[in-house]
Amino acid sequence: MTPRGGECLSLQLAIRGSQNEKRGPRLALEPDPETSRALDACSWPGAAGLVAAAWMSWHREPKQAGRIYHCGSTKRKANLCCCPLIALRAFKSTIRKIMASPTPIPKPPGVPLLGNIFDVNPSNTWDSLRELSDQYGEIFQIKVLGKTLVFVASVALAEELCDEKRFRKYVGGPIVEIRAAVHDALFTAYDNEASWGIAHRIIYPQLKSEVVSTHFREMRNLAGELFHTWKNLGGSNTISPLDQLNRLNLETNTYVFFGKRLNGLTGPPHPMIQAMEDSTSEAMKRPTRPRLLNWLVYGRKFKSSNKAMREYASELVQYRNENPTDRQDMLSIMMTTPDPETGKALTPSQVIDEIVSMPIGSSTAPCLLVYAIYYLQRNPEVVVKAREELDRVIGAGEFEFDHLGQLKYVEGIMRESLRLSSVAPGFNIEPRPREGDKSPVLLGGGKYQIAHNQPMIIVLQGVNRDPTVFEEPLAFRPERMVGEAFDNLPAGAKKWFGNGKRECIGKQYALQWSLIILAMLIREFDFEPVSPEYHLEEDGWFNTRPVDFSVRVKARAKATY
Numbered sequence: 001m002t003p004r005g006g007e008c009l010s011l012q013l014a015i016r017g018s019q020n021e022k023r024g025p026r027l028a029l030e031p032d033p034e035t036s037r038a039l040d041a042c043s044w045p046g047a048a049g050l051v052a053a054a055w056m057s058w059h060r061e062p063k064q065a066g067r068i069y070h071c072g073s074t075k076r077k078a079n080l081c082c083c084p085l086i087a088l089r090a091f092k093s094t095i096r097k098i099m100a101s102p103t104p105i106p107k108p109p110g111v112p113l114l115g116n117i118f119d120v121n122p123s124n125t126w127d128s129l130r131e132l133s134d135q136y137g138e139i140f141q142i143k144v145l146g147k148t149l150v151f152v153a154s155v156a157l158a159e160e161l162c163d164e165k166r167f168r169k170y171v172g173g174p175i176v177e178i179r180a181a182v183h184d185a186l187f188t189a190y191d192n193e194a195s196w197g198i199a200h201r202i203i204y205p206q207l208k209s210e211v212v213s214t215h216f217r218e219m220r221n222l223a224g225e226l227f228h229t230w231k232n233l234g235g236s237n238t239i240s241p242l243d244q245l246n247r248l249n250l251e252t253n254t255y256v257f258f259g260k261r262l263n264g265l266t267g268p269p270h271p272m273i274q275a276m277e278d279s280t281s282e283a284m285k286r287p288t289r290p291r292l293l294n295w296l297v298y299g300r301k302f303k304s305s306n307k308a309m310r311e312y313a314s315e316l317v318q319y320r321n322e323n324p325t326d327r328q329d330m331l332s333i334m335m336t337t338p339d340p341e342t343g344k345a346l347t348p349s350q351v352i353d354e355i356v357s358m359p360i361g362s363s364t365a366p367c368l369l370v371y372a373i374y375y376l377q378r379n380p381e382v383v384v385k386a387r388e389e390l391d392r393v394i395g396a397g398e399f400e401f402d403h404l405g406q407l408k409y410v411e412g413i414m415r416e417s418l419r420l421s422s423v424a425p426g427f428n429i430e431p432r433p434r435e436g437d438k439s440p441v442l443l444g445g446g447k448y449q450i451a452h453n454q455p456m457i458i459v460l461q462g463v464n465r466d467p468t469v470f471e472e473p474l475a476f477r478p479e480r481m482v483g484e485a486f487d488n489l490p491a492g493a494k495k496w497f498g499n500g501k502r503e504c505i506g507k508q509y510a511l512q513w514s515l516i517i518l519a520m521l522i523r524e525f526d527f528e529p530v531s532p533e534y535h536l537e538e539d540g541w542f543n544t545r546p547v548d549f550s551v552r553v554k555a556r557a558k559a560t561y
């Protein structure tokens with residue numbers, strides 16, 4: 001049915017309302033989907049007339065409403081036949097009231113009792129959320145096991161949620177589960193836990209860009225070791241970039257932060273890699289299952305992966321105790337330096353917590369590089385441009401720290417990969433508690449309304465592809481991430497590392513390591529697809545990655561310098 005202005009309308013309009021003795025009736029008009037489509041399609045005065053008529057039928061002007069309605073009305077539903085011309089008289093005041101009331105946050109229909117449990121695949125949560133954000137746009141909500149979660153997927157709303165005066169990190173769901181492994185460490189601490197400030201003040205100085213820059217050669221040389229093995233692969237040169245870069249990342253973290261070589265670039269992968277995978281995947285799934293099931297069926301494996309991660313950390317501490325050194329690295333700072341503000345040091349158990357947290361956080365960086373390889377394969381012109389830059393800046397000589405700042409286009413590739421992949425797929429926010437005030441919180445200048453304690457998740461897949469900010473958001477265009485184009489992007493479009501006080505503590509390390517490795521990959525290798533029909537499938541837990549993605553790796557055919 002597609003009514004036009006001047007014609008009579010007969011539509012079903014469900015009116016959701018509640019009587020509040022003090023404030024009078026509150027209304028939300030919720031047309032069913034067919035009515036909604038019809039309203040969209042009909043002309044402006046016709047739609048306005050219909051809405052105005054419905055409003056009046058509920059409460060305000062029963063006489064006027066009586067003139068409008070052909071078929072009468074009940075309290076909750078009105079079967080309307082309205083002449084838009086009459087209704088227009090009431091339009092001005094009523095539409096103003098309607099505009100002032102918040103827009104309901106859309107949600108998938110769900111099923112009775114279980115809510116939206118079938119709208120989110122617990123084995124691929126982020127993919128489900130991406131699909132929902134494609135469908136519902138800037139904001140949507142779901143209900144799982146009786147809990148409502150609100151998801152935000154636009155740059156403007158994400159930017160609003162990043163206002164730390166009004167909002168803060170929400171520690172819930174999978175983040176709480178991972179406390180079984182790392183307790184009140186940096187990533188998992190509640191906002192009011194003193195342990196966060198103590199650990200942050202002790203560790204952050206080690207991750208500032210000035211200190212990270214001193215690790216350039218260690219990062220480069222370890223990558224050189226791995227890439228040397230690739231150059232000797234001969235005919236059996238098919239690799240899983242994720243497996244290889246995970247190894248390199250853990251080897252680099254363990255050496256740079258904790259001063260020990262794992263020798264895990266080749267041979268069996270270090271057990272920490274599998275333990276992190278098992279623990280984070282289980283932490284993501286646990287909030288979607290009943291507690292008893294988690295305990296009875298999945299508890300043992302979760303415990304054993306958490307134990308394996310803590311063993312990795314304990315061995316590093318033991319190694320340091322048995323091999324004293326002057327090295328002032330992160331481990332030595334964690335073990336010996338007190339917090340400058342409180343004078344408190346980390347306890348031995350907290351040292352283990354923070355050691356484990358570093359490779360978990362850091363495991364996002366290799367996933368980013370795997371995406372970059374995937375995008376580069378599909379955009380060969382980007383590789384040509386990047387190589388022009390690399391050949392001009394580095395030429396045939398040794399890659400040194402001073403080159404990094406000149407690799408603007410390669411940096412654009414890294415940032416565009418961060419945007420398009422949303423490799424860290426989201427972060428959690430909640431309204432800051434307001435003393436004694438439980439009134440709803442307004443978003444989007446009053447367009448939406450949420451409960452005072454409503455947990456929200458910023459879905460970066462939606463934010464990073466917001467078409468109001470990024471033209472052709474699905475295209476891979478490093479140019480938009482270089483120079484002024486990048487500087488002029490709104491802050492909400494660059495939240496790849498989270499926000500404010502709880503922004504990624506490893507951001508500078510991740511940016512430097514990723515840029516070094518990306519530059520070396522493009523400079524030194526050609527990547528050929530193993531299966532030209534490979535269709536990108538994504539999966540992941542605390543980070544996402546292409547599934548079953550392999551490439552043939554060959555030393556670069558010819559350099560032009």
Ligand code: HEM
Pocket residue numbers: 169186187188200357358359360361362363364365368423424426427428495496497498499501502503504505506507509510514
């Ligand atoms: C491309 C790589 C990376 C990305 C995209 C990334 C992204 C993020 C994001 C979005 C958060 C905020 C999480 C939240 O609000 O709940 C975060 C926090 C964190 N990240 Fe990263 N991260 C990366 C690399 C790293 C590295 C290399 C490390 C360790 C050296 C690390 C350690 C952490 C830690 C410990 C936190 C918690 C910080 C806190 O709450 O104080 N991350 N990261």
